[in-house]
Amino acid sequence: MGLPIGVILLILVAILIYFGVLHRVLDRMRLSDRAALAIIVAMAAGSFVDVTLLRAPVQVRMNIGGGAIPIIAAIWLIATADEAEEKTGSILTALVTGGVIYGLSKILSPDEQFMRISPMLVYGIAAGIIAAVSGRSRRAAFIGGLGGMVLADIFHWIELAVTGTPGSVFFGGAGAFDSSVISAILAVGLVELVGEAREKMVKTPGGGRERGN
Amino acid sequence: MNVGISKRMLAWALVFVIAAATGVVYLYRSVMPVASEAPPGHAERERGYFTVVDEDGTVIFTTGHMVSLGDEYIDENDVKYVVIDVSDDVATVRAVGSLEALPPFPVEPVRGAAASSGAIGIYHTHSAESYVPSDHSESIPGKGGIMDVGAALAERLTSLGIKAVHDTTPHDPNDARAYDRSRRTAASLLKKQRPLALFDVHRDAGPAEAYLKEFDGREVARCMIVIGRQNPKMQSNLEFARRLKDEANREYPGLVKGIFMGNADFNQDLFDRALLLEMGTEQTSKEAAMRGAALLGSVIPNILPAAGPGAGPQARGAGRTIGWLLGIAVAGIFAYLWIATGSWEEMKAKILEWFGSGGVRVGGVGGGSIEGVEGGSGSAAPGPDGPGSEVSGTDMSGSDASGTDAPGTDGEGV
Numbered sequence: 001m002g003l004p005i006g007v008i009l010l011i012l013v014a015i016l017i018y019f020g021v022l023h024r025v026l027d028r029m030r031l032s033d034r035a036a037l038a039i040i041v042a043m044a045a046g047s048f049v050d051v052t053l054l055r056a057p058v059q060v061r062m063n064i065g066g067g068a069i070p071i072i073a074a075i076w077l078i079a080t081a082d083e084a085e086e087k088t089g090s091i092l093t094a095l096v097t098g099g100v101i102y103g104l105s106k107i108l109s110p111d112e113q114f115m116r117i118s119p120m121l122v123y124g125i126a127a128g129i130i131a132a133v134s135g136r137s138r139r140a141a142f143i144g145g146l147g148g149m150v151l152a153d154i155f156h157w158i159e160l161a162v163t164g165t166p167g168s169v170f171f172g173g174a175g176a177f178d179s180s181v182i183s184a185i186l187a188v189g190l191v192e193l194v195g196e197a198r199e200k201m202v203k204t205p206g207g208g209r210e211r212g213n
Numbered sequence: 214m215n216v217g218i219s220k221r222m223l224a225w226a227l228v229f230v231i232a233a234a235t236g237v238v239y240l241y242r243s244v245m246p247v248a249s250e251a252p253p254g255h256a257e258r259e260r261g262y263f264t265v266v267d268e269d270g271t272v273i274f275t276t277g278h279m280v281s282l283g284d285e286y287i288d289e290n291d292v293k294y295v296v297i298d299v300s301d302d303v304a305t306v307r308a309v310g311s312l313e314a315l316p317p318f319p320v321e322p323v324r325g326a327a328a329s330s331g332a333i334g335i336y337h338t339h340s341a342e343s344y345v346p347s348d349h350s351e352s353i354p355g356k357g358g359i360m361d362v363g364a365a366l367a368e369r370l371t372s373l374g375i376k377a378v379h380d381t382t383p384h385d386p387n388d389a390r391a392y393d394r395s396r397r398t399a400a401s402l403l404k405k406q407r408p409l410a411l412f413d414v415h416r417d418a419g420p421a422e423a424y425l426k427e428f429d430g431r432e433v434a435r436c437m438i439v440i441g442r443q444n445p446k447m448q449s450n451l452e453f454a455r456r457l458k459d460e461a462n463r464e465y466p467g468l469v470k471g472i473f474m475g476n477a478d479f480n481q482d483l484f485d486r487a488l489l490l491e492m493g494t495e496q497t498s499k500e501a502a503m504r505g506a507a508l509l510g511s512v513i514p515n516i517l518p519a520a521g522p523g524a525g526p527q528a529r530g531a532g533r534t535i536g537w538l539l540g541i542a543v544a545g546i547f548a549y550l551w552i553a554t555g556s557w558e559e560m561k562a563k564i565l566e567w568f569g570s571g572g573v574r575v576g577g578v579g580g581g582s583i584e585g586v587e588g589g590s591g592s593a594a595p596g597p598d599g600p601g602s603e604v605s606g607t608d609m610s611g612s613d614a615s616g617t618d619a620p621g622t623d624g625e626g627v
Contacts, residue, residue, distance in 0.1 A: 050401065105390040120392075120393055156394075166355025167394075168382050170401075
């Protein structure tokens with residue numbers, strides 16, 4: 001293959017850091033260490049498997065690691081939420097995030113350089129803000145970040161079908177490094193930071209603290 | 214809950230408000246240029262392209278790419294420039310010196326049958342880009358003339374015995390998620406084709422004269438290589454770009470007119486030999502761009518290593534990137550620990566406890582927890598070691614859909 005050792009090390013370091021952060025995010029979903037690790041291993045392995053869902057008029061594909069497994073995890077997180085309010089909040093967060101991301105894709109410049117930060121990061125930050133506003137729930141942030149990107153892809157699919165534009169839809173096509181997964185990580189990270197800072201502000205002398213989920 | 218107000222709480226509130234305000238302003242400045250005026254350092258292109266001049270007013274290059282303060286350019290003679298001012302559609306650069314020549318290629322280059330271990334991946338983020346003199350439009354949704362230019366590059370590589378995979382997946386419309394969609398195509402090429410290099414082929418915008426040159430009596434549209442500065446693998450990619458420029462210009466002087474380093478990512482974080490190639494502009498003929506792509510294809514095998522691990526040309530850049538990654542990770546972990554624990558003493562205690570307890574888990578304050586990085590599973594999505602799908606030749610996954618009346622594709626270069 002001819003990859004230099006330095007590059008192999010670079011890939012390994014990036015993977016370790018990335019999956020370490022992802023593991024931390026899944027841990028905040030109150031998954032056990034083993035379950036979080038199982039999801040990460042499944043995402044990494046599933047990243048190599050693509051499934052074609054539709055060939056025409058719009059080519060629609062899904063990557064198992066970047067699409068199917070995170071989507072299943074998000075649905076599972078909704079189903080196992082303790083309170084009905086949290087379930088509703090998570091779904092609403094995903095819907096609003098999906099709409100916002102699709103809207104941003106239309107109003108932002110297609111010139112990536114026009115942005116001080118990558119559009120991909122803006123989507124995750126948007127999901128985090130929406131989740132923070134809607135209830136400071138880490139679970140809602142994860143579902144909003146991931147589900148929002150998936151919904152934005154579905155809106156794109158509808159746009160292609162309605163306008164007859166040649167195009168393709170590839171759910172989670174970049175595998176574990178897909179923008180939907182990155183968006184979920186960013187959203188949880190943002191809510192986590194907001195939560196930690198807020199908890200610092202309301203921390204009582206006795207040590208009692210609020211905690212989001 | 215007893216919520217007493219203390220100086221510490223007020224300090225935290227102040228920090229939070231400042232951070233939030235900074236974030237809002239930062240996001241506003243990132244998002245709003247389209248809706249309102251451009252932020253400092255950016256400008257709208259009145260003529261559809263930027264003219265980049267030095268401090269004496271001499272034109273250095275033109276491009277349809279957005280040009281921002283701090284962007285860099287390396288010309289064909291290895292003189293490096295930095296953008297110091299952007300006003301309307303004119304950017305001013307300052308020469309900051311000449312680059313040292315790269316050391317000789319350290320390993321046996323790939324040629325002919327030796328290429329069986331890897332492919333060259335080619336795709337098009339802006340699949341509608343076209344050439345007005347040949348295609349009669351600057352934008353043809355889903356099947357732009359740029360596809361023929363990518364095919365010319367792939368055909369020349371194939372004729373030299375190099376496996377070339379030309380992915381013609383359309384990523385229309387040309388909106389802010391085009392690179393997000395093409396990221397999935399790029400990642401798919403990386404995991405299935407084990408590529409030696411990955412090229413996102415575009416055409417630029419601007420006057421044809423800036424790109425045209427004669428080679429062997431025929432008009433050829435030259436190439437500009439583009440690197441994203443918001444890209445952790447920038448150094449590796451830049452080294453690869455410089456090597457490609459040097460080799461191309463050794464065989465065909467001036468074929469690569471320069472390397473532009475813009476304020477973006479261009480999905481180049483996925484791979485250390487990922488480049489964006491601008492082949493001509495909408496005002497050059499497609500045939501001239503195809504000839505340029507073919508000439509470029511003829512030198513690419515000279516700068517790619519043959520099979521077998523070793524010290525490839527990107528090793529130095531990779532080492533620097535590893536340092537940055539580790540530095541950022543360590544800084545991030547410390548920042549998070551400090552926020553989570555609230556004081557240096559408590560943070561030190563937690564770190565000591567973490568090491569003392571075998572590195573699995575330390576109870577965070579009030580129910581949070583801090584964990585070591587333990588999730589590395591070794592195999593990653595865009596890693597190049599996926600099961601190789603033996604697709605060779607060209608036009609791997611073209612869509613047959615024909616586009617009509619697609620909105621939102623303005624066909625602008627880049």
